[in-house]
Amino acid sequence: MEGGIAGEYYMEGQREMASGFLLRPDGSFQFFFTYGAMDRFGSGKWSVKDSRVTFNSRVKPLYDYVLMQSSANSSDFTTIKMDVPNPALLRHVFCSLQKGVEGSWEQMSQEGDIQFPKQEVESVSLLFEFCPERFSIIPVHHPGHNEFTFRFEPTIMEVFFEIFSLQVDPGGLSGRHPLMEGDQFRYPKQ
Structure with a gap:
C-alpha cells in the first residue's frame, strides 16, 4: 500500500494560502505551507497503517530562541533584546516575564527591544507571531541580570511532526492540518 501512496498532495479549498505534502517512495516526506x-x-518519515498515513520528524529543539548574553546594569528597567538579521521581523516578536500569562505579553519595538520595570527574572517567554505554536519559556540562570539578548534558532520556521496522521481516502488524504485549526482538510493526490 505504501508504494501506491507516494506522491504529491496539495491542500484544497483555502484562499490565499497553499500547503501540501510530498511523500517519497523511500518513506521520507516534505511539507510546505505558504501564506502571503x-x-x-x-x-x-512517513508510514501507513490501517488506512492512515503517519508523519514523524526529528525531535523539535527544546527552545526556539538562544540567549546570547545577559548582564546586570544600573538601569531602572529589565530589557529584552532580539538580534535578528532582518529588522522587519522585530515587530512580530512578543515577550513575557510572567511565563506567558494572558495579559503579560509585550511587543518588541522596531529597534528590537522591550523594557519592563526592573525586576528579578526567572524566565523569559518569547513568541514569534508567524509561528504561534512555537512558544518558548527560557529559564534565566542569573535572576539579578536585567538585560538579555536573544536570537532565533535557525529552525524557527520549521514545522515538526510527532505522530501526525491523515486518513487515506480515494483520491487523496484528509484530516487535520499541522498549523491550522479544524480537521476537515482535503489533500487530493496530484
Missing part, C-alpha cells in the same frame, strides 16, 4: 510572504516547511 510567509513560508513554513518540514520533513521527516
Whole structure:
C-alpha cells in the first residue's frame, strides 16, 4: 500500500494560502505551507497503517530562541533584546516575564527591544507571531541580570511532526492540518 501512496498532495479549498505534502517512495516526506510572504516547511518519515498515513520528524529543539548574553546594569528597567538579521521581523516578536500569562505579553519595538520595570527574572517567554505554536519559556540562570539578548534558532520556521496522521481516502488524504485549526482538510493526490 505504501508504494501506491507516494506522491504529491496539495491542500484544497483555502484562499490565499497553499500547503501540501510530498511523500517519497523511500518513506521520507516534505511539507510546505505558504501564506502571503510567509513560508513554513518540514520533513521527516512517513508510514501507513490501517488506512492512515503517519508523519514523524526529528525531535523539535527544546527552545526556539538562544540567549546570547545577559548582564546586570544600573538601569531602572529589565530589557529584552532580539538580534535578528532582518529588522522587519522585530515587530512580530512578543515577550513575557510572567511565563506567558494572558495579559503579560509585550511587543518588541522596531529597534528590537522591550523594557519592563526592573525586576528579578526567572524566565523569559518569547513568541514569534508567524509561528504561534512555537512558544518558548527560557529559564534565566542569573535572576539579578536585567538585560538579555536573544536570537532565533535557525529552525524557527520549521514545522515538526510527532505522530501526525491523515486518513487515506480515494483520491487523496484528509484530516487535520499541522498549523491550522479544524480537521476537515482535503489533500487530493496530484
